[in-house]
Amino acid sequence: MSTENRTPLLRLAKRSEMDPRKVWCIRVASIAIALILGFIPILLTGNNPFAAYGVIVQGSLSRPIYIRQTVKIAVPLLGCALAIAPCFKMKFWNIGAEGQITMGAVAATYFALFWADKLPHFPLLAIMFISGAVAGGLWALIPAFFKAKWNTNETLFTLMMNYIAIGIVAWLQGGPWEGRKGSQLIPMFSDNARIPTVLGVHCGWVIALVLVVLMYIYMNRTKQGYEIAVIGDSVNTARYAGMNVGWIMMRTMFLSGAISGIVGFMIVSGANYTLYSGVANGVGFTSITVAWLSQLNSFAMIAISMMLAILEKGSNTLQTRMEIPASIADIITGILLFCMLSCEFFINYRLIFRHRERKEVNV
Amino acid sequence: MEKKCAIEMKGITKRFGQVTANDSIDLRINRGEIMALLGENGSGKTTLMNMLSGIYQPDEGEIYEDGSRIYIRSPREAYEYGIGMIHQHYKLIEVFTATQNIILGLNDGKMDIAAAEARVKEICSRYGFDIDPGKKVYDMSVSQKQTVEIVKVLYRGADILILDEPTAVLTPQETQKLFRVLRNMKEDGKAIVIITHKLHEVMDVSDTVTVLRKGKYIGTVNTADTDPQALTDMMVGHAVSLNIERPRYPDPQRKLIVEGLTVVDEEGIRRLDSVSFTANTGEILGVAGISGSGQKELLEAITGLYPVKEGSIRFIGSDGSETELVGKTPKKIRETGIGMAFVPEDRLGMGLVGSMGMTGNMLLRSWKNGKGALLRKKDPEALANRIWKDLDVVTPGVDYPVRRLSGGNVQKVLVGREISSEPAVLMTAYAVRGLDINTSYTIYSLLTEQKMKGVAVIYVGEDLDVLIELADRILVLCGGRVAGIVDGRTATKEEIGLLMTHFDSKESGE
Numbered sequence: 001m002s003t004e005n006r007t008p009l010l011r012l013a014k015r016s017e018m019d020p021r022k023v024w025c026i027r028v029a030s031i032a033i034a035l036i037l038g039f040i041p042i043l044l045t046g047n048n049p050f051a052a053y054g055v056i057v058q059g060s061l062s063r064p065i066y067i068r069q070t071v072k073i074a075v076p077l078l079g080c081a082l083a084i085a086p087c088f089k090m091k092f093w094n095i096g097a098e099g100q101i102t103m104g105a106v107a108a109t110y111f112a113l114f115w116a117d118k119l120p121h122f123p124l125l126a127i128m129f130i131s132g133a134v135a136g137g138l139w140a141l142i143p144a145f146f147k148a149k150w151n152t153n154e155t156l157f158t159l160m161m162n163y164i165a166i167g168i169v170a171w172l173q174g175g176p177w178e179g180r181k182g183s184q185l186i187p188m189f190s191d192n193a194r195i196p197t198v199l200g201v202h203c204g205w206v207i208a209l210v211l212v213v214l215m216y217i218y219m220n221r222t223k224q225g226y227e228i229a230v231i232g233d234s235v236n237t238a239r240y241a242g243m244n245v246g247w248i249m250m251r252t253m254f255l256s257g258a259i260s261g262i263v264g265f266m267i268v269s270g271a272n273y274t275l276y277s278g279v280a281n282g283v284g285f286t287s288i289t290v291a292w293l294s295q296l297n298s299f300a301m302i303a304i305s306m307m308l309a310i311l312e313k314g315s316n317t318l319q320t321r322m323e324i325p326a327s328i329a330d331i332i333t334g335i336l337l338f339c340m341l342s343c344e345f346f347i348n349y350r351l352i353f354r355h356r357e358r359k360e361v362n363v
Numbered sequence: 364m365e366k367k368c369a370i371e372m373k374g375i376t377k378r379f380g381q382v383t384a385n386d387s388i389d390l391r392i393n394r395g396e397i398m399a400l401l402g403e404n405g406s407g408k409t410t411l412m413n414m415l416s417g418i419y420q421p422d423e424g425e426i427y428e429d430g431s432r433i434y435i436r437s438p439r440e441a442y443e444y445g446i447g448m449i450h451q452h453y454k455l456i457e458v459f460t461a462t463q464n465i466i467l468g469l470n471d472g473k474m475d476i477a478a479a480e481a482r483v484k485e486i487c488s489r490y491g492f493d494i495d496p497g498k499k500v501y502d503m504s505v506s507q508k509q510t511v512e513i514v515k516v517l518y519r520g521a522d523i524l525i526l527d528e529p530t531a532v533l534t535p536q537e538t539q540k541l542f543r544v545l546r547n548m549k550e551d552g553k554a555i556v557i558i559t560h561k562l563h564e565v566m567d568v569s570d571t572v573t574v575l576r577k578g579k580y581i582g583t584v585n586t587a588d589t590d591p592q593a594l595t596d597m598m599v600g601h602a603v604s605l606n607i608e609r610p611r612y613p614d615p616q617r618k619l620i621v622e623g624l625t626v627v628d629e630e631g632i633r634r635l636d637s638v639s640f641t642a643n644t645g646e647i648l649g650v651a652g653i654s655g656s657g658q659k660e661l662l663e664a665i666t667g668l669y670p671v672k673e674g675s676i677r678f679i680g681s682d683g684s685e686t687e688l689v690g691k692t693p694k695k696i697r698e699t700g701i702g703m704a705f706v707p708e709d710r711l712g713m714g715l716v717g718s719m720g721m722t723g724n725m726l727l728r729s730w731k732n733g734k735g736a737l738l739r740k741k742d743p744e745a746l747a748n749r750i751w752k753d754l755d756v757v758t759p760g761v762d763y764p765v766r767r768l769s770g771g772n773v774q775k776v777l778v779g780r781e782i783s784s785e786p787a788v789l790m791t792a793y794a795v796r797g798l799d800i801n802t803s804y805t806i807y808s809l810l811t812e813q814k815m816k817g818v819a820v821i822y823v824g825e826d827l828d829v830l831i832e833l834a835d836r837i838l839v840l841c842g843g844r845v846a847g848i849v850d851g852r853t854a855t856k857e858e859i860g861l862l863m864t865h866f867d868s869k870e871s872g873e
């Protein structure tokens with residue numbers, strides 16, 4: 001046929017919908033492919049990829065102390081991914097978790113600095129916890145309010161709020177909360193304001209695991225979770241069903257910000273014992289990856305956040321032992337993300353090669 | 364008289380998970396002929412045609428074009444074989460002009476808009492289309508958008524045209540215009556397949572009729588040798604009666620009083636202009652009018668979804684007490700205990716949650732029930748199961764996303780849910796659009812059943828034949844105003860048709 005010459009070598013066609021079990025298999029396979037593709041940068045540094053992966057696993061899981069450090073990295077990722085999930089389910093693109101973490105940390109730090117000697121241990125921690133949640137929640141409420149009232153773009157708005165939050169901490173660091181004059185540092189928390197450890201890691205991991213279960217129930221079994229799912233599908237349907245969309249948006253964002261704020265509290269009071277402008281350290285962004293890779297399923301988030309934490313912790317070891325730059329973790333994370341996103345693409349589309357088709361036409 | 368065969372499908376089977384949408388179907392499409400494809404909702408018409416347009420690939424079976432076997436793997440490939448399909452949902456870019464949309468995605472080196480425009484004009488004059496190639500899509504009516512889609516397909520050189528329920532959104536006049544064009548294309552030797560549920564259209568425009576039932580091929584007949592009753596029996600598999608009963612309710616009472624209702628849209632245009640009427644219990648109040656005459660706004664204003672500028676909407680309780688609805692949100696109205704059910708025109712965009720199953724969609728009415736924060740899924744699930752059985756919804760299960768159901772089954776889920784709430788006022792917008800004839804009659808009898816239970820039914824419809832058979836009174840809207848309210852038992856189609864264009868002298872230019 002003459003038209004054949006015009007057919008491109010490769011093209012795309014949409015697929016009909018697949019069996020969900022098959023879809024999950026493809027996702028797992030794409031993670032495996034990503035890890036194999038991770039060989040390439042390691043080979044480029046002149047090392048044996050198997051050895052390097054071995055070091056990553058060893059460096060992150062081979063000893064209790066390593067495991068503890070890995071978990072410490074995973075906890076804020078998990079917590080924050082849980083925070084983002086309801087927003088994303090609602091198709092409210094909250095990329096302001098970074099700022100919400102920071103504001104939660106600021107509120108918790110206020111009590112740690114100025115109330116530590118006036119309150120006993122547990123009431124102090126409870127107040128830090130609550131104030132962190134409230135501050136994160138209020139910070140998230142601002143863009144939600146503007147979206148509900150004037151339909152502003154939440155993506156830009158939440159992003160900008162991050163920089164404001166970081167700016168506030170920078171100001172506190174050099175100004176009112178500065179410890180030693182000229183140090184640009186906020187003093188370390190007293191022991192009274194540090195959260196206790198469970199099995200050697202700050203108890204944030206227990207909180208995060210409890211949140212996993214709660215979030216699962218919230219999203220799948222509660223009226224509010226149902227409202228969120230309906231809004232994510234169609235705002236008009238939600239209005240038709242008598243839902244107050246603006247109010248639900250604000251409520252959900254408050255909840256999301258509150259969880260991020262709690263993560264901020266856990267970071268300052270469980271890991272850093274002080275506050276600085278980089279307190280969120282990209283967790284708010286990396287957790288978007290976690291939420292997305294786990295398809296907003298809270299149990300899958302545990303696995304994904306652990307995987308990313310293993311990569312990060314392990315590649316630090318990689319740097320000291322094999323002199324491979326630790327940024328290899330970022331590269332592999334990037335490859336992971338790339339593979340997962342393209343796997344979503346292949347779940348929806350098929351590739352067609354011209355070659356194969358011509359042969360069949362001639363049959 | 365031997366017609367030239369354009370496409371032959373042999374033993375085509377297509378499955379979606381547990382659903383067999385097409386079960387070894389054989390089909391011939393001839394050039395110079397209009398074939399109507401007929402079948403109940405979910406019988407697999409769209410699926411079968413999607414395999415010709417490259418959206419799906421058959422699991423089994425072969426497709427031949429002019430005698431040689433072909434493989435259609437994408438819509439683009441379908442174009443290469445000269446097959447073009449006009450889907451129910453148009454895929455046009457709103458901010459582009461007609462011509463820009465038509466040449467979109469064609470990469471023949473450079474974009475020569477002027478030359479393209481000339482060719483578009485040539486195609487239009489050849490078949491008698493009436494569009495302005497430079498007009499932006501957002502300024503177009505539904506029928507104009509459809510025309511753009513058809514021209515787009517012709518521009519790509521299609522000589523086999525498939526139209527999936529093209530008349531569902533057209534007025535009778537627009538339908539006639541479309542049919543004229545189709546006949547011209549037939550004269551030109553093109554092969555045409557049209558899917559429609561309206562039997563009088565089948566009789567009017569087609570040469571042959573092919574019937575599918577539950578995914579199977581039943582037969583092909585010459586239109587001249589058949590009649591609507593025979594076709595219906597063939598579609599359903601047993602004899603059905605095509606009569607609408609219109610019993611009288613013994614004791615009608617006023618239920619909803621609308622007075623001087625005026626609404627204004629975002630651009631400040633009056634969509635409803637001092638509309639007044641009463642809806643009574645035990646009565647079906649039909650609403651007729653050219654599409655876009657304010658039907659949508661009227662129902663949405665009553666349900667609290669559209670802001671009201673002036674006027675009042677009063678609900679009369681069973682004890683005679685009056686409640687003002689203007690200024691209340693849908694939530695407030697529901698909390699006041701006013702039983703109002705609404706089947707909106709945009710089913711998946713407004714009435715249902717596409718990604719959820721039947722149970723999840725039943726919850727849309729009852730999700731607030733019960734104390735505490737937890738959802739109660741038991742009753743909705745039971746309701747979903749009941750509707751599944753009672754209305755014969757074709758779905759593998761109550762948790763299967765409704766987005767994947769065929770159009771008619773989506774509507775059954777929606778109507779079933781709304782009726783189940785035992786409303787005092789039941790409002791439906793184009794309740795049978797896209798429904799097969801059997802299901803349509805099921806819906807009519809469901810509405811009549813509701814009426815005889817003392818419900819005030821407001822039925823916005825487009826088929827005047829049905830309106831004068833079904834409704835007790837008919838309110839005719841024209842440009843947002845009430846052109847008249849007539850008795851359904853005595854009114855004629857001509858009378859209503861005249862009222863529909865009553866004050867239309869200035870608006871009709873649009």
Ligand SMILES: Nc1ncnc2c1ncn2[C@@H]1O[C@H](COP(=O)(O)OP(=O)(O)OP(=O)(O)O)[C@@H](O)[C@H]1O
Pocket residue numbers: 016017379382383384402403404405406407408409410411757758767768769770771772797799
């Ligand atoms: N993408 C899909 N995934 C799963 N099931 C599908 C899909 N498309 C269609 N089906 C199922 O296949 C069957 C046939 O559907 P199809 O849309 O072809 O019916 P139809 O004859 O066009 O009906 P209607 O008149 O209501 O448009 C239905 O039971 C439907 O639920």
Ligand SMILES: [Mg+2]
Pocket residue numbers: 408409410527769770
């Ligand atoms: Mg269809």
